[in-house]
Amino acid sequence: MEKPRADDARLSRRVVCGNPRLIVIQNAIHPEPETAPPDRTAAGTLVGRLGVRSIVLVGMMGAGKSSVGRRLAARLGLPFVDADNEIEAAAGMTIPDIFAKHGEPYFRTGEARVIARLLDGGPQVLATGGGAFMNAETRAAIAAKGVAVWLKAEAETLLRRIKRRGDRPLLMTDDPAATLRNLIEERYPVYADARFTVHSRDVPHEKIVDEIIEVLGDGIDSAGGVSPPQTSGKPSAMTVQPSPRAPTVVDVALGERAYDIVIGRDVLASLGARVAALRPGARVALVTDANVAGLHLGTARASLAAAGVDAVEVVVAPGEGSKSWRGIEQVCEAVIAGRIERRDLVIALGGGVIGDLAGFAAALVKRGVDYVQVPTTLLAQVDSSVGGKTAIDSPQGKNLIGSFHQPVLVLADTAALDTLPPEQFRAGYAEVVKYGLLGDAGFFDWLEANWQEVFAGGPAREHAIAVSCRAKAAIVARDERETGDRALLNLGHTFGHAFEAAAGFGGELLHGDAVALGMALAFEFSVRQGLCPAADMERAVAHLARTGLPVRVGDLAGEAPGVDLLMDLIAQDKKVKRGKLTFILVRALGDAFVADDVDPAAIRAFLTEKLAAR
Ligand SMILES: NC(=O)c1ccc[n+]([C@@H]2O[C@H](COP(=O)([O-])OP(=O)(O)OC[C@H]3O[C@@H](n4cnc5c(N)ncnc54)[C@H](O)[C@@H]3O)[C@@H](O)[C@H]2O)c1
Numbered sequence: 124m125e126k127p128r129a130d131d132a133r134l135s136r137r138v139v140c141g142n143p144r145l146i147v148i149q150n151a152i153h154p155e156p157e158t159a160p161p162d163r164t165a166a167g168t169l170v171g172r173l174g175v176r177s178i179v180l181v182g183m184m185g186a187g188k189s190s191v192g193r194r195l196a197a198r199l200g201l202p203f204v205d206a207d208n209e210i211e212a213a214a215g216m217t218i219p220d221i222f223a224k225h226g227e228p229y230f231r232t233g234e235a236r237v238i239a240r241l242l243d244g245g246p247q248v249l250a251t252g253g254g255a256f257m258n259a260e261t262r263a264a265i266a267a268k269g270v271a272v273w274l275k276a277e278a279e280t281l282l283r284r285i286k287r288r289g290d291r292p293l294l295m296t297d298d299p300a301a302t303l304r305n306l307i308e309e310r311y312p313v314y315a316d317a318r319f320t321v322h323s324r325d326v327p328h329e330k331i332v333d334e335i336i337e338v339l340g341d342g343i344d345s346a347g348g349v350s351p352p353q354t355s356g357k358p359s360a361m362t363v364q365p366s367p368r369a370p371t372v373v374d375v376a377l378g379e380r381a382y383d384i385v386i387g388r389d390v391l392a393s394l395g396a397r398v399a400a401l402r403p404g405a406r407v408a409l410v411t412d413a414n415v416a417g418l419h420l421g422t423a424r425a426s427l428a429a430a431g432v433d434a435v436e437v438v439v440a441p442g443e444g445s446k447s448w449r450g451i452e453q454v455c456e457a458v459i460a461g462r463i464e465r466r467d468l469v470i471a472l473g474g475g476v477i478g479d480l481a482g483f484a485a486a487l488v489k490r491g492v493d494y495v496q497v498p499t500t501l502l503a504q505v506d507s508s509v510g511g512k513t514a515i516d517s518p519q520g521k522n523l524i525g526s527f528h529q530p531v532l533v534l535a536d537t538a539a540l541d542t543l544p545p546e547q548f549r550a551g552y553a554e555v556v557k558y559g560l561l562g563d564a565g566f567f568d569w570l571e572a573n574w575q576e577v578f579a580g581g582p583a584r585e586h587a588i589a590v591s592c593r594a595k596a597a598i599v600a601r602d603e604r605e606t607g608d609r610a611l612l613n614l615g616h617t618f619g620h621a622f623e624a625a626a627g628f629g630g631e632l633l634h635g636d637a638v639a640l641g642m643a644l645a646f647e648f649s650v651r652q653g654l655c656p657a658a659d660m661e662r663a664v665a666h667l668a669r670t671g672l673p674v675r676v677g678d679l680a681g682e683a684p685g686v687d688l689l690m691d692l693i694a695q696d697k698k699v700k701r702g703k704l705t706f707i708l709v710r711a712l713g714d715a716f717v718a719d720d721v722d723p724a725a726i727r728a729f730l731t732e733k734l735a736a737r
């Protein structure tokens with residue numbers, strides 16, 4: 124079997140930075156990040172000029188403060204904090220509920236207090252609720268500790284964007300348009316106090332971000348002073364973004380080891396409050412990789428700090444290479460050096476690599492400390508963060524050294540996926556389709572109709588992730604240690620792993636891409652065996668292909684592996700018993716089963732034909 128790249132990517136250097144609580148483990152051989160780092164030119168200058176001040180986005184509901192703010196923060200390498208989320212986390216209820224239960228004055232007082240506290244955590248990008256800037260004390264606090272940017276939008280634009288939303292308490296009136304106009308009349312003169320104004324309109328969010336960076340870059344001098352109010356852009360409309368809503372919670376029913384999967388946009392901002400509530404007084408080791416650190420560590424750090432949670436940060440090189448003996452050694456040592464005790468927590472902030480690595484470190488250190496999964500790839504949100512499998516790779520193969528160690532909480536921020544490279548998102552989507560194909564034909568139907576919305580973000584994405592997590596949670600609850608049903612989750616994986624291994628794990632062929640091809644092959648093979656109607660196979664293959672996932676050997680880049688190599692790899696796969704092969708086959712869309720007596724000769728003949736047809 125070809126060796127995984129894990130054994131050549133040696134992790135060999137540890138840098139303890141100026142901040143003694145930040146331990147950066149760098150990969151000496153592949154030091155370059157896999158995704159572009161935040162813009163270090165105009166953005167870098169701006170960050171330098173900001174100092175500890177925050178960029179505070181103000182404006183009406185629907186002006187795009189969260190969606191623009193998140194992207195602005197990613198560009199500047201600063202944390203993004205949504206004041207509304209912080210308020211909800213602090214209150215333990217949604218804003219509509221706070222309004223309903225306690226009234227607006229109560230909410231405004233709490234809002235001012237939370238914003239005052241958040242402003243001490245700069246530099247950051249802070250999005251504030253529409254009414255926040257109306258409070259004179261809040262305006263003064265923002266002027267002292269931040270720079271206010273008003274995202275100004277026309278009434279028609281706002282109305283169109285917020286029409287579909289049911290969570291805006293101030294607009295729950297008989298005539299929302301009139302209410303909105305009254306609010307605009309009342310608020311716009313006050314918003315005009317903001318030092319900067321950028322027009323929110325129908326252009327990509329990144330364009331608005333560019334304008335904010337430009338206008339701030341021009342307006343803030345190097346001494347940190349601010350020149351007179353400035354305006355950019357022309358008024359019109361901007362793309363509709365889903366509103367922040369209460370997160371979806373999926374329960375993983377494992378008795379004493381039961382835990383919640385919390386899924387929603389911007390839930391990362393609630394990490395600190397959730398950790399503090401789950402384990403009062405606990406310290407945490409926050410493990411992430413260098414790519415994710417540049418995009419989302421700031422938000423996690425700010426949230427923990429705001430909740431008073433003391434954290435040591437451990438940053439490893441991105442990529443499968445970190446799931447190695449060297450990687451686990453270094454993470455364990457960093458966690459121990461961070462004085463994490465048995466009642467403290469490890470937090471895995473990243474994709475499946477970080478989840479597997481940090482989870483395994485948590486299983487080992489002090490004979491096991493609890494950990495929280497904060498998955499930031501689609502694959503990790505729907506698959507690897509749920510179920511408690513943790514592992515590193517050995518030179519003999521992937522995931523060969525590991526343990527079952529369930530997390531105590533999974534926090535899946537669907538907005539974190541906005542920064543994921545599209546090919547990574549698509550690869551993760553293969554695992555989403557898998558849940559439909561293996562046991563839920565209705566979900567598959569829904570995906571066929573809604574997949575574009577899932578890719579776009581918003582409620583459909585959250586729904587798809589929640590259904591996937593529910594499916595995985597149900598299977599894990601039935602068969603935690605994979606003695607039976609859990610094997611169904613391997614649909615497409617025996618074929619897929621063989622192609623993945625042949626390409627070199629962690630290499631050009633993404634896991635999800637390999638799984639998509641594997642599922643297409645599993646369906647085709649099932650049809651050949653007379654097990655499944657051809658029409659079902661055709662629908663499965665067509666859907667995967669429509670999203671751009673590979674479904675034929677010919678769809679793979681590079682040279683195809685030979686059948687001997689593939690058969691060797693399949694035989695070495697851990698799903699083999701007494702010379703017969705175990706495959707997950709299908710009887711129909713949504714009806715997979717474990718076939719543990721598959722004839723290797725039939726697989727060889729099938730693969731030979733598929734390889735020839737490429
Ligand atoms: N434990 C399990 O049950 C289980 C299940 C499936 C897969 N896995 C493991 O998961 C791993 C693959 O996970 P993966 O696909 O998430 O890979 P990954 O963790 O390597 O992430 C993929 C890439 O995306 C980057 N990234 C992560 N989040 C990002 C974000 N929000 N924005 C931009 N970039 C981001 C990462 O730095 C990395 O470069 C494999 O090691 C596999 O064995 C484990």
Ligand SMILES: [Zn+2]
Nearest residue numbers: 506554634638
């Ligand atoms: Zn998989």
